[in-house]
Amino acid sequence: MAEAVYAVGLDVGGTKIAAGLVDRDGELLREERYPTVGSPAKLLDALERAVVEACEGQSVGAVCLGVPGLIMARENRVVFSPNLRAIEGIPLKDELEHRTGSPITIENDANAAAWGEFRFGAGSGVDNLVFVTLGTGVGGGIITEGLLLRGAHGSGGELGHTTLHATGPRCTCGNRGCFEALASGSAIERRARELARAEPGSALGKVAAESGEVSGEEVTRLARRGDPGAVSVLREAGRWLGIGLAGFVNVFNPEVVAVGGGVSAAGDLILAPAREEVRLRARSPSRDLVEVREATLGAASGMLGAAALARDASGAYVLGE
Ligand SMILES: [Zn+2]
Incomplete structure (x- = not known):
């Protein structure tokens, strides 16, 4: 043996x-x-x-x-x-x-x-994978023809700090309108707080009044029950996710885009609008080949x-x- x-x-x-x-x-x-x-x-x-x-x-x-x-x-x-x-x-x-x-x-x-998702998870059957992890921030990684893209210094694959909106919200990196500032768990919580302030009588407003904050998990929980405010927050984040992914699909032509991190627990509430944006914005044939799916290995x-x-x-x- x-x-x-x-x-x-x-x-x-x-x-x-x-x-x-x-x-x-x-x-x-x-x-x-x-x-x-x-x-x-x-x-x-x-x-x-x-x-x-x-x-x-x-x-x-x-x-x-x-x-x-x-x-x-x-x-x-x-x-x-x-x-x-x-x-x-x-x-x-x-x-x-x-x-x-x-x-x-x-x-x-x-x-x-x-690389974990590529070897053992959502990308284990393919050679070309784009991975994004949506947590407090947004991380990413690219495998192209079986190789991990590292760049000159090992810092390549920083997908989360791609600019999606020139005058968008300030990002932790100092830039405005990064992928991370629009589609991360923090971005979802920021939008939920804004909606809660604007509509104190809404479900989000009541949660904010009771607990002083609105967590991403709470937004997902409310959205699963069909609350329109929470659904709209996740749809908006999902659209930004898809706008970002459409660019990566054009550049890397992956077979699979795997989405992980805490936010991916929202499933199709965030992935369905993302897929729609990819379909509308990315080019054929890349957009027709790619499958946007949840990562499978979790933490x-x-x-x-x-x-x-x-x-x-x-x-x-x-x-x-
Ligand atoms: Zn940034």
Whole structure:
């Protein structure tokens, strides 16, 4: 029998680190979770512990960290991470290889999630995938002809900061009218608050008056019950999603667009208007081929994808391609 092959993938977030031991079939054999801590020295200690505990007792070929923010792939260093400042500038690869003895790779977290869906999830049957994750922000990743698009520095695939509306709402990145400012969970909550203020007697207005806020989950819950205000908020976000996707469909001609993240739980309430915009705006034949579907791996996509991107000292993916 061939020797079992394992890799460890880490999904390093602003509040937690998830570390998983994964086999060639994308089976998650062990998962450890740790809180993300504030200082660079403590963060390195936590990452070391996560790697060591996820590897424990198994022969692990390599480890990959999916990290938030802009990375310099050649230097394996994070240069800008607004949600995890402590990780900026740390020589992650050198330091963790020295401490753990495993080959370490650093990838952008959304690119890792895209690779997870490509290898084991919604894109596992195709060679060309566009992945967007709609959460508080919007992340993305592109696989074209089986290759992950990284760009010159490893920062490629930042689909969430494509400008869709020149004078639109301000984005966290400083620009206006980004995909993220129009179709993220935060954008949905902002529109729901605006509607609640404008119509205090509406269902959204009542929720806002009772709890002081309107969460994205609440908007989805109300929309499922047919509340017209909540439905309109999701339809508007879905239309912006589709306007963004139509551009990506024209550029990348993917077989599948997979939509993940917390907002995708709204299902067709957001995906149906998105598909309609793609059909109206993208060009034939790309628009006729593409299928816009929900991602299937949920929150595990980043960890599974990171494991699948782990490379040994020769640069080969230890879980195969
Ligand atoms: Zn932006």
